Amino acid sequence: MVELAFSTNAYTRHSLPEAVRRIADHGYAGVEILGDDPHAYFPSFGDEETRSLREALDETGLDVSNVNANTAMGYYDDAPPSAFFEPSVVNADDELREWRVEYTKRAIDLAEAVGAPAVCVATGRPLPGNPPEQAREYLDQSLDAILDHAESKGVEVGIEFEPELLVECTDEVLELIEATGRDSLGVNLDVGHAAVYGEDLGETIRRSAGHITGVHLEDIVGGRRGKHYHRIPGEGDLDFGTVFDALDDIGYDGFATLELYTYPDEPDRAAEEAFDALAQYV
Template sequence: MVDLAFSTNAYTRHPLPEAIDRIAGHGYDGVELLADTPHAFFPEFSERDREATLAALDDTGLDVSSVNANTATGYYDDAPPSSFFDPSIVTADDEDREWRIEYTKRAIEFADAVDAPAVSVGTGRPLANNPPEQAHEYLENSLHTILDHAEEHDVRVGIEYEPELLVECTDEVLALIGDVGRDSLGVNLDLGHAAVYGEDPAEAIRQCAGHITGVHLEDIAGGRRGKHYHLVPGDGDLDFRAMFDALDDVGYDGFATLELYTHTANPDEAARRAAEALAEFR
């Protein structure tokens, strides 16, 4: 059976230790830690913050499923709409790209400190004056630097693909893993993203077998090719039985993490309802 975790990115109206405590109160086995504001944004994340996080994990007994380093909203004093991924590890500006590489290294060190097996990273988008071929070159160079650091800390890096990013589907992430050729690189498989792209999420699991560093769960209205809006399981049209059967079939023994950042207004309700909806799979 796959253990369930819940991401703190639904609890951005609460301090990180409180988010951990609230998630534990809903009976989850693990927690994913947001490596961004207002939780663990590393330029502002003090030693006291780190100690408080470790204390909350110790008090609750929760394991850390992963460190979510997909976003960098904290980079901006007044974040523009495009801040969700930028600056990314494919950004054309050398200084901005280096900032994101170093930030990801900090996320790896944090993962090591909280005994998380992996860090998730989005590729970002090929924006103006950065065509996909050039962005791919930046991506691979960035990843080799990041993976050198990850291997020193015994932490894996999972690429989370998403429609409209440079790497946006299963075939592309597997091609990237093959091109980079390092065991420390895998996929943080967001099954809702697979569905929105038009893939069968259960088949995506089977294709990624042996490369999955973590799993993100959410429901999607409209199922395959539906709208990219994260819903509580049961509120959309995804087949969770098929997805959990596929995880069993490939022998996946990590966490499946609910990622419901769209429910910050009432994260406790979302966490409770999601746990109830998926109780049969635990």
Template sequence: MAELAFSTNAYTEFDLPSAVRRIADHGYDGVELLADEPHAYFPDFDDGDREAVQAALDETGLAVSNVNANTATGYYDDAPPSSFFDPTLITADEDDRSWRIDYTKQAIDLADAVGAPAACVATGRPLPGTLPEEAHDYLRESLDEVLDYAEERDVDLGIEFEPEMLVESTDETLALIEDVGSSSLGINLDLGHAAVYGDDPAEAVHRAAGHITGVHLEDIAGGVRGKHYHLIPGEGDLDFRAIFDALDDVGYDGYATLELYTYPNRPDEAARRAYDALAEYV
């Protein structure tokens, strides 16, 4: 049976240790660490920061469900909002792509240090001038290097798909996993993203069985093919009973992490209401 965790990416008005402590106040068993500004952005995240986070984890007893390295907003000082994933593992510029490979390795290091089972990363979108076929080649080359690193540290890497990215669905992620052929590569299954793409979330769980490194949850208005905006469970149309039944069916016993970054001005309310809505399922 799954356990509930909450992502610190809702708590961007707080530093990372404070976010961990506040999440613990709402009854969660786990916490996902945001590997980006203003939390663990690695060019600025030093040993003292890591020790402060570990102290908060020790104090609260929370386990780390995942290290979320999907975005890298701190890289560009003047990037437009649409570029918050860049640079990515598919960026054509070799130096930028190398930076993202190293950044993902540092997310794996943090996962290893705090005892998290996995880190996750998104593929991003091919930038103008990069054909999808070229982007897939860059992705495989990047993953070869990152996964060797992950395997040595016994940390899994989950690809988090999202509509309109290079890898945007459950089936495309599973095809990538089969193609790469590494036991350390899996899927960080965001069931709201599955719904927006047009998949039934419970069916996505069944298809991804055996490859799930972590689960992200949020509600979606409009259900399948609804609007991609993360809502507190109960404010949209997803069937969470069916989702948790599916997780039980496939024997998933990891963390289901609420990802409610859309509530930075009221994260405690979002965390409390989400826990109250889903506690009966775990």
């Protein structure tokens, strides 16, 4: 049976242990850890921070659904608005790309330490001077190193596709998984991203059967070809009945994680209303 989790990336104005405790108060069975500033930014997230996190998890009884390593905004002293995925695993600069590979390995280490089954990683964009075919070669190199580490730790890696990134849809992520040929690589399936790209959500889920490392949920206004802005379920146009029916059809029994980083001013309202909107499905 699918269980609901909530990402700490809505609680960026709270410490990580406080975010865990607040999420537990709203009835969730799981929590996703933001692998970035101000929660688990790995160059500064050490043993003491891990102990504090584990204490909060033990106190609340929450499981960790995923470590979200899509972004590394903590890298910048003053991050530019479009820097969400940089330095990325497809960056043309060897040193920056290696920095991101090592960062992702640290996310995998945290996943092992807190019992999370997976981490998610976004590919980033092919920036000027780095055409998609070259970026794909860099992605393959990065994934080889990341997956070697993940397999040694018993952790899966889910690529989270998103429109405008190097891997931006179901076709591309499934092709990547097949070409890579490693069981530890899957898809962290964000249904809002699929909807914005124009995909049929039921078909997307069924095609991804056997490869889903985790699920991200949010509502989108406009559904297909809508604007990419994460909203509380019920505030947009997605049919969550279709989503959960398809997850049931393929026998998915992991977590579906609400990712509502767009509500930093009112994360408790977002968590409460999202749980109320989706509790009927789980």
